[in-house]
Amino acid sequence: MNTPRLSNAxxxxxxxxGIDVPGYDRSAVTPGIVHFGVGGFHRAHQARYLDELMNKGExxxxxxxxxxxxxxxxxMRDALAGQDHLYTLTEKAPDGGEHARVIGSIIDYVFAPDDPQAAVDRLTDPAIRIVSLTVTEGGYNFDHVHGEFDYDDEHVAADIADLKRGETGHLRTFFGLVTAALAARRAAGTTPFTVMSCDNIQGNGHMAERMFQAFARAVDEDLATWIDAEVPFPNSMVDRIxxxxxDGDRADVVSTHGYEDAWPVVCEDFTQWVLEDNFVDGRPAYEHVGVEVVSDVVPYELMKLRLLNASHQGLCYFGYLAGHRLVHEVMNDERFPKFLLAYMELEGTPSLRPLxxxxxxxxxxxxISRFGNIAVKDTVARLCAESSDRIPKWLLPVVRENLAADRPIELSAAIVASWARYAEGVDEEGDEITIVDRMADRLHETAQHNHEDVLAFxxxxxxxxDLVDEPRFTEAYSRALTSLHEKGTAATVDALLEQVGRA
Structure with missing residues (x-):
């Protein structure tokens, strides 16, 4: 007997x-949001909140x-299209409890390269009132030191050239597609949409606004001025591991529930969303399903980025070097929870705003409890990926603020040193490390000089x-990297804990 595929039928x-399924008529759902970056997180988070709201008839x-x-x-297009854009979301608690539900809030998927003009037309439709983004930290196309938009990206440059000629049929980037749609809405006198970033960047709405403004200004100064005046970019803080x-997750759906799902999602049972109430043409009543809708997101953003996200970097390189491949395995070693709590209390928390x-x-x-959730089976490698986008946004701001305020930076420096050691491409057992990063080749090459020049990285x-010019930081960094080379991860972390009185 063939196993059925997930579908409306x-x-x-x-x-x-007894499986939770959409309690609303999906045929009555009409488009209102276009989302760029439909991956696991979006489907576990924003789409899940909206599904819950729809179950309330809203x-x-x-x-x-x-x-x-x-x-x-x-x-993703093919996976969702083959099952009426439904998917299974399984939320797993630390005690082993699970709750599976079928999510129905995604109703269509447009693969823009098939027909860029059709994608622009979809975005131009007045029914679309929000364009949301989970395009990863690196998707915003800016220089990490100066924070300026990168006009040298070949696809960005090509889209700017096309739009300056009034051509929209070959656009390649979400910057080009969104800007073309805003230009069309402006020309037609249609209300613009809100651009809602849901990425792990401090001031993500402000960042999105700056980057879209920079792109639009290169196309048409008047359009950029209109976007500045008319298009809101709310900030948000999102959280769910x-x-x-x-393939094991796919097999679990079959064995547990008796149907096939080409791309289910598994996540922890914790979720949080703090959203700035800044929309031009209405929004879902997210507050009815637990979203904190506020006037100022920044303190919440800093709490999450500098405690949760920076702590992920604090455990992943050390953990991988020591031979751990799952996050809960790292947390089973008592030195790592101690190290992360010490970082959060002594260095991360002092850099926060009042909450x-x-x-x-x-x-x-x-x-600490969430990181140790054995049911989630989060991988250390996932946390180690795209470090050149993450470390500068999550950890280095903590370092700079603490240096300026003459506060401790030793543990943060050690985390950066652990990244430098990880980038050498081999763990403490001599096993090769696959570095997943847009700058992987360059980082790996630079890290090969760590032994001859401890500050090479x-x-x-x-x-x-300019951190390499800060003696207090470089001294702490050098001690940690030298210890990693000479004594290994366990001894290095133990020494750091002894240094801060947490051994």
């Missing part, structure tokens, strides 16, 4: 088995249309700026 049967005019621009995005989907009503000690300990000013 299968939903009544799944509901009869926001049925805010159905999500996914839009892909990368060649690899065709895989979501590992990459594995009235938030128990930061409880938040820090909750993070720091001399890359595109990544680190």
């Amino acid at each position: 299968l939903l009544p049967e799944l509901a009869a088995k 926001a049925l005019d805010f159905g999500i249309v996914g839009m892909g621009v990368m060649p690899s995005d065709s895989k 979501t590992p990459e989907t594995t 009235p009503g938030v128990d930061l000690d409880a938040y820090r300990h909750e993070l 720091l001399r890359d000013r595109e990544v680190f700026g």
Whole structure:
């Protein structure tokens, strides 16, 4: 007997088995949001919140249309198209409890390379009131030291040239597609859409606004002025640990629920979304399903980026070098929870803004518990990926603020040193490390000089700026990297804990 594929037609049967399925008429859902970057996190987070809202009978005019621009995005298009854009979300608690539900808030998927003009037309439709983004930290196309838009990217440059000629049929980037649609809406007198970033960048809305403004200014100064006046870019803070989907996750859906899902999502049971209330043409009532809709997101962003995200970097390189491949395995070694709590308390937390009503000690300990969630099976390699985009945004701001305020930086410096050691491309057992990073070749080459010049890795000013000129930082960094070379990860972390009185 063939195993059925997830589909609209299968939903009544799944509901009869006790599986949570959309409780609303999906045929009544109409497009209201276009989302760039439909991956595991978006489907575990923003799409899940919207599905919950639709189950309350609300926001049925805010159905999500996914839009892909990368060649690899065709895989998501095909997976979702083959099952009516439904997918299974399994939330896993630390105690082993699981809750599976079928999400129905994504109603279509447009693969822009197939027909860029059709993608622009979809974005131009007045029904689309929000364009949301999870395009990763590197997707915003800016220089990490100076923060300026990178006009040298070949696809960006080609899109700018096309738009200056009034051509929209061959656009390659989400910058080009979104800007073309905004230009068309301006010309037609149509209300623009809100651009809502949901990426792990401090001031993500401000960053998106600056980058889109820079792109638009290169196309048409008047258009850039109009965008500045008319298009909101709300900030947001998003949080949910979501590992990459594995074949084992797909097999679990079949064995547990009796149907096939080409791309299910597995995540932890914790979720958080803090969103600035800054929209031009309405929005879903996210606050009805637990989203914190506020006037100022920045304190929450800093809490998450400098505690959770920076701590992920604090465990991943050390953990991988020591031979661990799953995050919960790292956390089973008691030195690592101690190290992360020390970093968060002594260096991360002092760099935060006031957060009235938030128990930061409880938040820090909750993070330790979340990292140790064995059911999630998050991989250390996932956390090590794209470090050249992550470290400058999550950890280096902590370093710079603490240097300026004459506060401790030893643990942060050691985390950077662990990245430098990881970039050498071999762990402590001599096994090769596959470095996943847009700058992988360059980082690996630079790290080969760590032994002859302990500051070699720091001399890359595109990544680190002027930190190599800060003696207090370079001294702490040098001690940690030398210890990693001579004594290994365990001894290095133990020495750091002894140094800060947490051994």
